Amino acid sequence: MTEKLLDNVKRNYYTIEERIAEAASKVGKSRDDITFLAATKTVDAEVINYAISLGLKYIGENKAQELLSKYDKYNLNDASLQFIGHLQTNKVRQIIDKVDMIQSVDSVKLAKEISKQSAKNNLTTNVLVEVNIGSEENKSGVMPDGLLELLDEIKDFENISVKGLMTIPPICDSKQKISKFFDKMNNIFIDISGKNIDNISMDILSMGMSADYYEAILSGANMVRVGSSLFGARNYNI
Numbered sequence: 001m002t003e004k005l006l007d008n009v010k011r012n013y014y015t016i017e018e019r020i021a022e023a024a025s026k027v028g029k030s031r032d033d034i035t036f037l038a039a040t041k042t043v044d045a046e047v048i049n050y051a052i053s054l055g056l057k058y059i060g061e062n063k064a065q066e067l068l069s070k071y072d073k074y075n076l077n078d079a080s081l082q083f084i085g086h087l088q089t090n091k092v093r094q095i096i097d098k099v100d101m102i103q104s105v106d107s108v109k110l111a112k113e114i115s116k117q118s119a120k121n122n123l124t125t126n127v128l129v130e131v132n133i134g135s136e137e138n139k140s141g142v143m144p145d146g147l148l149e150l151l152d153e154i155k156d157f158e159n160i161s162v163k164g165l166m167t168i169p170p171i172c173d174s175k176q177k178i179s180k181f182f183d184k185m186n187n188i189f190i191d192i193s194g195k196n197i198d199n200i201s202m203d204i205l206s207m208g209m210s211a212d213y214y215e216a217i218l219s220g221a222n223m224v225r226v227g228s229s230l231f232g233a234r235n236y237n238i
């Protein structure tokens with residue numbers, strides 16, 4: 001780990017903070033209304049902890065195995081660890097007592113397993129439901145037209161608490177196109193909020209990554225997940 005790398009992380013961190021604040025103010029919100037979660041896949045715990053020392057409060061991992069291998073090294077006194085990737089039901093047990101939220105619930109089966117494993121650990125786990133907003137094949141997330149049914153089926157699971165929605169939109173070649181997906185997602189979020197479904201709260205709308213978190217905030221996101229803009233391009237070969 002070089003000093004140059006940390007210097008870059010520091011500079012990037014403050015740039016992202018500023019852009020979040022600027023986007024928030026454009027939609028009449030304050031900086032504190034937006035949660036900045038760092039997507040930490042492939043990033044060493046030492047670098048993650050450096051970002052935490054700068055003030056980063058939320059980190060998100062994608063893979064259960066990677067999370068477990070780094071778990072003992074994170075400084076979680078000052079930050080919240082969340083799970084943001086696709087989660088196989090057979091991995092739930094391994095991470096359930098280690099994460100503050102699972103952002104990627106997209107089936108009854110997964111929700112049921114999270115609730116069951118939470119109960120075993122005397123926990124209630126906060127979850128977001130992941131929506132496949134572009135209705136893309138072979139992508140995780142519930143299809144938009146299946147969302148209400150899924151919420152209805154999981155709302156009475158005792159040991160989970162649904163806190164909102166998460167999405168990863170399709171790859172787009174313009175900001176305009178991606179904003180359309182963010183707007184669509186925000187409309188769904190508002191629509192579900194208005195239904196006041198028992199045991200379902202719509203507090204968190206998690207969308208926007210390095211390339212588009214600014215646009216996501218303009219479209220209503222109150223949580224953004226930023227990886228490469230903070231830590232630099234990922235090297236999957238290490």
Ligand SMILES: *Cc1c(COP(=O)(O)O)cnc(C)c1O
Binds near residue numbers: 062084209229
């Ligand atoms: C990697 C990842 C991100 C961040 O992606 P960047 O483009 O590097 O900012 C956000 N959300 C999820 C679910 C991810 O896997």
